[in-house]
Every structure is written in structure tokens, then in C-alpha cells.
Amino acid sequence: MTQHMFDEGLGRREANYVPLTPIDFLVRAAQVYGERLAIVHGDTRRNWRETYERARRLASALHEAGIGRGDTVAALLPNIPPMVEAHFGVPMAGAVLNTLNTRLDVPTLLFMLRHGEAKALIVDTEYGEFAHRAALEFPELRVISVADAQPADAAQFLRATDYEQFLQSGDPSYEWTPPADEWDAIALNYTSGTTGDPKGVVYHHRGAYLNALSNILEWDMPKHAVYLWTLPMFHCNGWCFPWTVAARAGVNVCLRKFDAKTVFELIRREHITHYCGAPIVQSSLANAPAEWREGITHRVSTMVAGAAPPPAVIAKMKQIGFDLTHVYGLTETYGPAAVCAKQQEWDALDEQISADLTARQGVRYHLQAAVAVLDADTLAPVPDDGETIGEIMFRGNICMKGYLKNERATEAAFKGGWFHTGDLGVRTADGYIRIRDRSKDIIISGGENISSIEVEDTLYRHPAVSVAAVVAMADPKWGEVPCAFIELKEGAQATEEEIIAHCRLFLAGFKLPKAVRFGELPKTSTGKIQKFELRARIKAEGKG
Missing domain, CATH: 3.30.300.30 (ANL, C-terminal domain)
Structure with a gap:
């Protein structure tokens, strides 16, 4: 490549190029808003300075346990403070966080530990059967038990170290090292594979950083937003929202288990401003008794993904004062990477028509390069006629590194310079995407x-x-x-x-x-x- 004057002597330096990492959002929150509330969980209330210290303790303790760059740390936890801390403390140690789905059966979870070569497992005491099986199957696995709702059963956690004791062994001033390359892995998430075993989707620091910022942009999420954890943090790292909330120095209101009445109580008491959820979560809230919502007078913003909720639910959410944003994505795109960006003129339309427009999968996220509907064979764009079906594909920084130990599947997924979702859809006249079918069933x-x-x-x-x-x-x-x-x-x-x-x-x-x-x-x-x-x-x- 020929150099020109804008290259000569103008290379990257420490002063003008730093690899992107969402860990930095926590550092800034602690530096600038250290005394502001960061985490709420029952009677526990911690600020951002304390949260940063605990994440550094976790990183330090992991380092002392011999865990470092490229090692996997698995976590089987509900939406509790240690899960927030793991999203920062694990990558601070250079390790890769593998959040496990708490709803899966034990054999599937054991496969994930084996395939991901986990060196440590942070596990809530509710999942004692799995912890016991994991310790038997992997004698070298470091098991760290979190006694949040119940004490550890000694018979099931024979070799385990209590999480709080593990943190106390760490240094709150630990000098962690940022990733040398923003392409370094930060997280491992397993898909529900269509054939055979689940595939391990690998995220990099750059993608996590950019998707966390895109979440802010799609929502116009204000500083110090109060975010309720109705969405499992094990699902695509909570759509990257542990990092998003830190970037806004907001509040993580933890919720161990979804319950509609409890959600309304927390919205009222903690003045929740934002939450995410699957259609079933939105339906439960939309159809809850009106008295549960009494006293909630402020605006609540919510994101929904997956199969779009029925237009009737979208309309009902609007009626109860909840502003719903529909997003779309996959595990391979860090969760949502497309959004049904609302247009002001939709407000003047019939309620049913407006809700139907909102139910579409939409357009690309701010920091995603492209989302398109293409002919699966030729990669030519389909017409914007709302009728011609093609495959929905993504391109950009908010796409996975690839599938762990599965080069063939990675190459197939990225064939032709696009990430192939396997979802079939159409593109409407206004450039919005709508799913029609799922090619993978x-x-x-x-x-x-x-x-x-x-x-x-x-x-x-x-x-x-x-x-x-x-x-x-x-x-x-x-x-x-x-x-x-x-x-x-x-x-x-x-x-x-x-x-x-x-x-x-x-x-x-x-x-x-x-x-x-x-x-x-x-x-x-x-x-x-x-x-x-x-x-x-x-x-x-x-x-x-």
C-alpha cells in the first residue's frame, strides 16, 4: 500500500489510540459519580465507588487463583449484584465471562463448561445440584458460591469458596490491565443450536463497548437512569446493559425473579425509568390489575425483543404510560442490533396501525454498519415492496468474533461479508425490516x-x-x-x-x-x- 502525507509520521501512539473496552465505563462512573447509587438489591445499596472496588477485588482474587487472559469464568446467577460485578471483574482479570442460562438442564450446562474450558464457576446456592455435578466432573474447577437467598448446602458445595470471602482475599486497589487489543474476547454466550450441541458465540471488547453505547442512543437514555433488571443478565450479557448502565452512571435495580406485582412496586418505590423484557414480560405487565400501577405517574421506557408482542399489547403499554421500543437481534449480534425507530407521524395514526408499525424489526442500530434483507444465494438486496422474502443479514462492529472451536460454522455465518441470521423477512417501502419466517425453525x-x-x-x-x-x-x-x-x-x-x-x-x-x-x-x-x-x-x- 502506497503511503501518502496523511500516513507519514502519523501512526498510532499511546497518546492517541486506546483500545475500546466497556470496563472503562465503570472506571469513569466511579471517578466522576463515585458516591451516586449504583446497585439496589433488597436492603443492599452500593455506590459506584464501592462497585468499582468490588470488581477490582474480584479481578485480583481471580488473578491470584491463576486465572488470566483467555481463561473462561462461568457464572450461573440470577440478576443479583455479583452478576453485575462479574461483567467488570472477570474481564479486568483478562478472562472471558461465560454467563449460563439458569433455565437449562444440567447436562447442557456441563457441556458448556467443558466446551468453554471454564477454569472457575461463580454459582448461586440455588443451583446446588449443578454445582455438585460440575465439581465431580471437573476436579480442577474453582467453584465460588454466592449465598444470596439461601446458605450453601455443605453436601453440594464441598470444595466451594464463598463469594464474599473470595472478594475479601482480593485487593480493592488492584492495578488491572486493559486489553492490549479491543478484539480480545470479553464474553462467551451459548446459543440454543438448531442442530447438535449449542454453539459458543464469542464477543470482543469493541463490540460490547459499541453496543452498550448504541443502547443509550436508541433510547435517548439519560444520565443516572434507573434500570430494572427484568431481562436475564445471562441472555446476551443482558443485551450489554450492565455496561450501558455504567456508561450512564445509572442505577442497577436487581430482581432475582420476575413477578409483575413486584415489578410495579419497584417501579413506584425506586422510580424505575427503564427496563427490558421479552413479550411475555410485557404482556404480564400490560394485563396486570390496574391497582398494581397506582401511584406510578412518571414515564417508563421499555424495550421488547424476540417475536413482536401482539399490537394489542403494544397499544395497552401505551395506554398505561409505558413507552415501548421494539428491537431485534440475535446472540451473535450482542442482543439487539436493529430497532424499530419511531417516527413522529405515527402518533397521529390509528392506534392499531401505529402498533403494527411498531411491531416491525426496524432499522440498524446507530453503531451497527448495516442490516439488510438479501437474496440468500446472490446477496442482492430484495425490493422494498414488503412482499419479496429474503434473509435478514447484519454487517458491522456489533457482530460476534465467531463461534468458539467451530471455524466451519463461523465461515458459513459470515459468508459473502455478511452475518447470516437465518431469519427470513421483507423490507418495506420506508426501509424497515419485518420478519416473515424463520428458516431454521x-x-x-x-x-x-x-x-x-x-x-x-x-x-x-x-x-x-x-x-x-x-x-x-x-x-x-x-x-x-x-x-x-x-x-x-x-x-x-x-x-x-x-x-x-x-x-x-x-x-x-x-x-x-x-x-x-x-x-x-x-x-x-x-x-x-x-x-x-x-x-x-x-x-x-x-x-x-
Whole structure:
């Protein structure tokens, strides 16, 4: 490459180039707003100075335990203060944070520990069975127990160190080192894979930093916003909001378990200004008794992602004074990387039309380079006609590094210079994207991805099942739930209850079929099951 005058003597230096990292948001919050409230959890209230000190203690203790750059630290925690601290303390030690889904079964969680080569596990005492199995399976694993709601069962936490004791062994003035390269990994998140084992999605410091800032821009999120943790922090690192809240020196109001009445109490008492949630969370709040909302007079901003909530729910949220923003993304894009950016003229439209516009997946996040609907084969853009279907694809800094130990899947996902989501959609005349179907047959239930193939594989393990297929069925509470279609082996018998009980032996509760239909399945001449016919059957029942 030929140098020109704007290159000569104008290279990167320590004075003018520093790798981006969201850890710096915590540093600034502690320096500038150290005495302001940072964390609320029951009777616990900590400021930003204390939060920074605790994160440094965690980093120091991990370092003394021999954990450093490129090592994985797993965390199985509800939305409690140690989970916030882990988002800073773990990368301060140079390590990679792997937040685990608390709703998954033990074998799946053990696979993730093994695949991610976790050196330490920070685990809430509620999950003692998993902690015990993990300690047996991985003798070298450092187990750190968090006694938030209940003390540790000594029989299940034999070799564990109490989290608070672990922190006390660390240095509150620990001189941590920022990443030498913003491309360094900061987090590992596992997908609900459509085939085989879950894939490990790797985030870098740069992407986490930029998505955290984009969250602020999409919401016009003010300084010192009060954020309620209704969204699990294990899900795409809480859509990067642990880092977002620090960037605004806001308040993390922790919530161990979602409960609509408790949410309204916290909104009223703590003056919550922002929260995120899956459609089921929004529906629960929209349909809650009016008296639960009494005394809430301030504006509350909320984000929803996943399958769009019904327009009726969007309209109801507006009626109760909650300003809803619809976002879209995947684990591979750090959570949301597209937003249904509202236009002022929508306010003058019919309520149903306005809600329908708000339910679209939208346009790119501020700091994402592009989102498009392209022909999957040619990568040519589809027309902006709202009818021509293509694959939704992303490009930009808010895309993962790739899949851990899976170069083939990484190359396929980034083929042609775009991240292929596998979601099928259209582009409307105003340039907004709307999902039409999911090419991978993923079912989104309560904000959680369910692989139809994983459920089908479980059904095939039942001795009476000959052929099985699983498709999404509409559900007023969860948005979508799995519906199983089964052909029984000749002479075999089974009931719906028996099939669901069988699945319960192998699958997490939210993945269980909620309905089972028996009979011959429609197939092509080559024996391939025609799932579109099954969806049509459900639709004919009024449940599509």
C-alpha cells in the first residue's frame, strides 16, 4: 500500500489510540459519580465507588487463583449484584465471562463448561445440584458460591469458596490491565443450536463497548437512569446493559425473579425509568390489575425483543404510560442490533396501525454498519415492496468474533461479508425490516430460543414414536410454544401426557411440547416432512 502525507509520521501512539473496552465505563462512573447509587438489591445499596472496588477485588482474587487472559469464568446467577460485578471483574482479570442460562438442564450446562474450558464457576446456592455435578466432573474447577437467598448446602458445595470471602482475599486497589487489543474476547454466550450441541458465540471488547453505547442512543437514555433488571443478565450479557448502565452512571435495580406485582412496586418505590423484557414480560405487565400501577405517574421506557408482542399489547403499554421500543437481534449480534425507530407521524395514526408499525424489526442500530434483507444465494438486496422474502443479514462492529472451536460454522455465518441470521423477512417501502419466517425453525417462547430439532430428537427417543416434527404454535402468554406432531410405530400406543413426561426427562421445562397431535405426517415424495402443512393445520385450528 502506497503511503501518502496523511500516513507519514502519523501512526498510532499511546497518546492517541486506546483500545475500546466497556470496563472503562465503570472506571469513569466511579471517578466522576463515585458516591451516586449504583446497585439496589433488597436492603443492599452500593455506590459506584464501592462497585468499582468490588470488581477490582474480584479481578485480583481471580488473578491470584491463576486465572488470566483467555481463561473462561462461568457464572450461573440470577440478576443479583455479583452478576453485575462479574461483567467488570472477570474481564479486568483478562478472562472471558461465560454467563449460563439458569433455565437449562444440567447436562447442557456441563457441556458448556467443558466446551468453554471454564477454569472457575461463580454459582448461586440455588443451583446446588449443578454445582455438585460440575465439581465431580471437573476436579480442577474453582467453584465460588454466592449465598444470596439461601446458605450453601455443605453436601453440594464441598470444595466451594464463598463469594464474599473470595472478594475479601482480593485487593480493592488492584492495578488491572486493559486489553492490549479491543478484539480480545470479553464474553462467551451459548446459543440454543438448531442442530447438535449449542454453539459458543464469542464477543470482543469493541463490540460490547459499541453496543452498550448504541443502547443509550436508541433510547435517548439519560444520565443516572434507573434500570430494572427484568431481562436475564445471562441472555446476551443482558443485551450489554450492565455496561450501558455504567456508561450512564445509572442505577442497577436487581430482581432475582420476575413477578409483575413486584415489578410495579419497584417501579413506584425506586422510580424505575427503564427496563427490558421479552413479550411475555410485557404482556404480564400490560394485563396486570390496574391497582398494581397506582401511584406510578412518571414515564417508563421499555424495550421488547424476540417475536413482536401482539399490537394489542403494544397499544395497552401505551395506554398505561409505558413507552415501548421494539428491537431485534440475535446472540451473535450482542442482543439487539436493529430497532424499530419511531417516527413522529405515527402518533397521529390509528392506534392499531401505529402498533403494527411498531411491531416491525426496524432499522440498524446507530453503531451497527448495516442490516439488510438479501437474496440468500446472490446477496442482492430484495425490493422494498414488503412482499419479496429474503434473509435478514447484519454487517458491522456489533457482530460476534465467531463461534468458539467451530471455524466451519463461523465461515458459513459470515459468508459473502455478511452475518447470516437465518431469519427470513421483507423490507418495506420506508426501509424497515419485518420478519416473515424463520428458516431454521427456531421457536421463540417467552424470549427464549427453542430448537425444533432438539425437541424432535427427544421425541424420537420414545419407543413408541416413528416420525416426529415440531413447529411453533401461538400462545397468548409465551408468544410461541412447541407443538409436536407424531406418527406412532405400528401397534404402539402413547398418550399426550406420556409423550410430555418423556420429554421432561431430557429437556428444560420451557422446551417441552405444550400440545401433541397424533396421526400421519405430510411428506414429500422423498420422505421429507412438510412443516408448512403442519403450520397450516395449526392455523386452521385458530392457533397459528
